[in-house]
Amino acid sequence: MTTFVRVVETGSFSAAARRLNVGQPAVSKTIAQLEARLQVSLLIRSTHGLTPTEAGQRYFERAKAAIQEADEAELAARGAGAGLSGCLRVSAATTFARLHVIPLLPRFLDQNADLEIDVILDDRVIDLVAEGVDVSLRMGTLPDSTAVARKLAVGARSVLASPAYLEKAGEPHGPADLADHQAVIYSQTPNIWSFRRDGAEASVSVQGRVRVSAAEGLRAAVLAGMGLTIASDWMFGPELARGEVRRVLQGWELPPIDLWAVFPAGRMASAKARAFADFVERSMADS
Template sequence: MDRYQAMTTFVRVVETGSFSAAARQLNVGQPAVSKTIAQLENRLQVSLLIRSTHGLSPTEAGQRFFERAKVAIQEADEAELAARGAGAGLSGCLRVSAATTFARLHIVPLLPRFLADNPELEIDVILDDRVIDLVAEGVDLSLRMGTLADSAAVARKLATGGRSVLATPGYLARAGEPRTPAELAGHDVVIYSQTANVWALSRDGTETSVTVHGRVRVSAAEGLREAVLADMGLTIASDWMFAREIESGAVRRVLTDWSLPPIDLWAVFPAGRMMSAKARQFAAFVEQALAGHSGAA
């Protein structure tokens, strides 16, 4: 029995809570996972898992083994990287999740460079605007924007981006350009359903709020982009979302003497699970790539 593989399998079973979920993440059949755990328990002469109708959970001995195994696997990975040398690159599969539009515009274009530096690495990118369960989905690293709802999450801030009131020249030529926040109430607004329709802007330490209205409400950032680019109205968005269009002039910032709260980009790692060297290095790579970006502060 391969001890490293057995420990990895057991750790993944505990993290996911089932043989089937662990098998999917390990790209093996469920019988292979069950057999490995049985062999491990036989070798250790102790029961590691409690099986019930609600799933699997570690016994007291299993919990102790789980905690030590996580550390051992991480140290083994680090030892392998050290032996290979800094120039040898990473290997295996890295699973990354990120919001669809942000990833399409700013993460996917970076992948060729990262993969070229790590020729033995594969990257599985999960594009989803929802906050997903990282452990259940087997995700090594999630790139999330905004305020983190889970205070227990293991996270590191990678960048801060500006936010602006934006519109196309076509819409502004038709509807006029607002000169004050109060004038926003009379404009067509493309509303992102994940945000409120009360916008708060500040200038010189004074904050003002305005309730906006729009005939178009979208549930995904891709739809927001397309609606704005179709001259359907104003919106508030991160400068990351329209970075190319702002640079080319296809989209313009308005009310530029007023400011909006910035938005943070976070690297979020699965709580209670080992943080892989692959995930740490990719997070550092993204942080460096976004440094000095037009959308970052």
């Protein structure tokens, strides 16, 4: 089971062999014996690598869950003081991970010397089961009501712009003023911005010549003085501290943004996934 799971996770016999510290022929032989015993093809072999068949995907999901259950049993037997081991697959949005997750990994790995971490960086919402992800860090509203999720932190959102842009275009004093400004629009969010102050609400439809599909592009465009945007303070934390971007319309409130740990539906979160979520929660509270 472990060999097959590693082959699916890595996409090749050679990569799985390196992960398992065995020779590639041993991996190939193990998979062949498994397929012969089950009397079903588990993998599709092509020039692009290895992908599971429909039967292979079902076997992968059950096998990975069984391995995780065995790991849980071993950890319980050894006691809570034992470190984590194996491979933890984490997914997160690229910019958030670069600024707030990857810099924390050395400390987490120091605490768990036998653990490896695969970090999948993607701004899209991915299928955790299909991608073999143990825990995903997501921000905002969760679209999947069946997801097993835990809130880790709540972050402020602001209207942000570079000093160079504000010097050129002037500073807006109310939401209505945004209609006369260039907005850098994040294509994954609506271009209608809603504000609240003293119980009153105001919404404005913003326009901009620049639309980006990833947070890294949003950051780059704002820092280049191409317009203002709404973003979480997490996204521009270093630049806010250095004064390279400024908050405007601070008298108006924006809905905050939530950070979630999302676990694959249909099975219990692994000890590794829970420990990582706990670690991120503590780290965000201390930052």
